[in-house]
Amino acid sequence: METLYHSTRDASERMSSKQAILTGIAPDGGLFVSDEISLSTLDLATVCANDYHANARLVLGTLLPDYTADEIAGCVEGAYAEQWDTRAITPVSPVGNDWLLELYHGPTCAFKDVALQMLPRLMSAARTDAGGGRNVMILTATSGDTGKAALDGFANVEGTGVTVFYPDGKVSDVQRLQMVTQQGNNVAVCGIRGNFDDAQTQVKSIFANEDVAARLLEHNTVLSSANSINVGRLVPQVTYYFDAYAQLVRKGVLSCGQKLDFCVPTGNFGDVLAGYYAKCLGLPVNKLIVASNENNVLTDFITTGTYDRRRPFHKTISPSMDILVSSNLERLLYYLADGDCELVASYMNDLASKGSYTVSKDILSKLNDSFACGFANDDATRATIRSTWEDLGVLIDTHTAVGKAVLDKRESDGFQRVCLSTASPYKFSADVLAALGSSTQGLDGFACMDELERITGTSAPSQLSGLRSAEELHQLSGLRSAEELHTSVCDRDQMAAFVEDACARVFS
Numbered sequence: 001m002e003t004l005y006h007s008t009r010d011a012s013e014r015m016s017s018k019q020a021i022l023t024g025i026a027p028d029g030g031l032f033v034s035d036e037i038s039l040s041t042l043d044l045a046t047v048c049a050n051d052y053h054a055n056a057r058l059v060l061g062t063l064l065p066d067y068t069a070d071e072i073a074g075c076v077e078g079a080y081a082e083q084w085d086t087r088a089i090t091p092v093s094p095v096g097n098d099w100l101l102e103l104y105h106g107p108t109c110a111f112k113d114v115a116l117q118m119l120p121r122l123m124s125a126a127r128t129d130a131g132g133g134r135n136v137m138i139l140t141a142t143s144g145d146t147g148k149a150a151l152d153g154f155a156n157v158e159g160t161g162v163t164v165f166y167p168d169g170k171v172s173d174v175q176r177l178q179m180v181t182q183q184g185n186n187v188a189v190c191g192i193r194g195n196f197d198d199a200q201t202q203v204k205s206i207f208a209n210e211d212v213a214a215r216l217l218e219h220n221t222v223l224s225s226a227n228s229i230n231v232g233r234l235v236p237q238v239t240y241y242f243d244a245y246a247q248l249v250r251k252g253v254l255s256c257g258q259k260l261d262f263c264v265p266t267g268n269f270g271d272v273l274a275g276y277y278a279k280c281l282g283l284p285v286n287k288l289i290v291a292s293n294e295n296n297v298l299t300d301f302i303t304t305g306t307y308d309r310r311r312p313f314h315k316t317i318s319p320s321m322d323i324l325v326s327s328n329l330e331r332l333l334y335y336l337a338d339g340d341c342e343l344v345a346s347y348m349n350d351l352a353s354k355g356s357y358t359v360s361k362d363i364l365s366k367l368n369d370s371f372a373c374g375f376a377n378d379d380a381t382r383a384t385i386r387s388t389w390e391d392l393g394v395l396i397d398t399h400t401a402v403g404k405a406v407l408d409k410r411e412s413d414g415f416q417r418v419c420l421s422t423a424s425p426y427k428f429s430a431d432v433l434a435a436l437g438s439s440t441q442g443l444d445g446f447a448c449m450d451e452l453e454r455i456t457g458t459s460a461p462s463q464l465s466g467l468r469s470a471e472e473l474h475q476l477s478g479l480r481s482a483e484e485l486h487t488s489v490c491d492r493d494q495m496a497a498f499v500e501d502a503c504a505r506v507f508s
Helices: 017-023 046-047 052-062 069-079 112-116 119-129 146-155 175-180 196-207 210-217 230-252 272-279 297-304 329-336 341-354 363-368 380-393 399-408 425-436 445-456 460-474 490-508
Strands: 006-008 010-015 033-034 094-095 100-103 135-140 161-166 187-192 221-225 262-263 285-292 305-306 356-358 371-375 414-423 486-492
Touching: 006 017, 010 017, 017 033, 017 119, 017 221, 017 341, 033 329, 046 052, 046 230, 052 069, 052 230, 052 272, 069 119, 094 221, 094 305, 094 460, 100 230, 100 399, 112 119, 112 146, 112 210, 112 230, 119 146, 119 161, 119 230, 135 146, 135 490, 146 161, 146 175, 146 187, 161 175, 161 329, 161 490, 175 425, 187 196, 187 490, 196 221, 196 490, 210 221, 210 363, 221 356, 221 371, 230 262, 230 414, 262 272, 272 285, 272 329, 285 363, 297 363, 329 341, 329 363, 341 356, 341 486, 363 371, 371 380, 371 399, 371 425, 380 399, 380 425, 399 414, 399 425, 425 445, 425 460, 486 490
Parallel strands: 100 414, 135 161, 135 221, 161 187, 187 486, 262 285, 262 414, 285 371
Antiparallel strands: 006 010, 006 033, 094 100, 305 356
16 A cells, blocks of 8 residues: 555645655645554564664655665665664663663764654655755754754755754753854754744744745745654654664563553654654554653643643753644644544644644543653752762763653553663763762863763763864864854844745855
8 A cells, every 4th residue: 555645734635755755844834644654563573583774674664665675775774874883773771670772872962863864865865756856955943953963964965955943042062063063065054042942933934935935946946844843754763662672572671562661751742753653553562651841841731631832931951852832743633633634733723823722532531542741850850860870870861861750750560661862961961960960160061071071981972072172173273263154143033034045055
């Protein structure tokens, strides 16, 4: 059966996965979904015998069937090659009685690499299939990690550009420097005055702006997305759920067919939604535990059935989760509503116009069948970083600590439990260092990185220590300003103009 994709808000227009990936977001503002996701069940015995690369080929071949086997194989081999510091790609390691799924072994030391090393290759194959005629500008809002991962993945990809917006002053020192030092003749980076939700809302508005689209089309350019609103960004993340299960079976921790729990630090809902896709494809998941920080809009939603973004925005030490509008939740609502596009559209309209919506009791019941939830404030996050290091000898970042804090408060009910570890602790060295009780006064992010290495005896990933070395070299040579290649900051209403200027520069 051919898998076709359509908007969560209107099922009348359908397209192949290649078309959906190139388009990014549906013209009506909805997200692309497939009704065939639960009709395919992956063979667990095969999954458990596979390595990561074979499981990636299996998952992508199932969910993106209009790609040929050779195209999928080429994308997998290119995406998961020497740019990773382990052939396992996403290894599982013990943390007390539970497990960490280490998602930070790629080039930017964050889980976004798993998908954003794959997405440019999927897009290139789709462009080739479509004749490669139009230029594609990747337009992305980031809360910190997606930006660098997208820049790294798309830099210098032929026929493609990438424009990234991040909330100025609301990402870590290392995250900002990773973005503003990005080299490439097709990249553009800009801070915005506001938070991530402001950036994401405006990006969606630019996608829906017909005047912008018409002007870009005059220059043979279309927009697409590298955020998890793009199905090509979501699908690769499904692989590591299956692969984590396979690793635990091979370790003798699980027998094939046993259920387990996954706890996922969550902001935009894409990472945990990938776990739901895995469950739909036959992975024996008991609960997907949604872990939030103090911006706990998802905790309230899963508990009450009311999604209400009308609340204070908290700047926390887990900035990639500082989100009040979780875009990928729209996809889950579509499936829980049994494909009722009109109902999903009404929820999204209420969210935009009123700031909230409430789902039916039936949908809430289905939600609670698969999902649990919890949240941790900054104090609990710090305490978890410290106890995990002092008691278990495992160093974790602020986002992983939110997940572990939530997991630690729950009874295991006899299930094996996996916490997704979404970033290297060295990406957030200042906050991790402070959580361990060390002063960070007068230290920049790189000095904090040095001190964290010293007091823990661990080593920063070369991907980050290399960035530090480049910075120090430029300081010594008096060229520090030359290191920061992208210094633009703008207001929300200036973002569309920035995108058009970037397209003109990249594709001139």
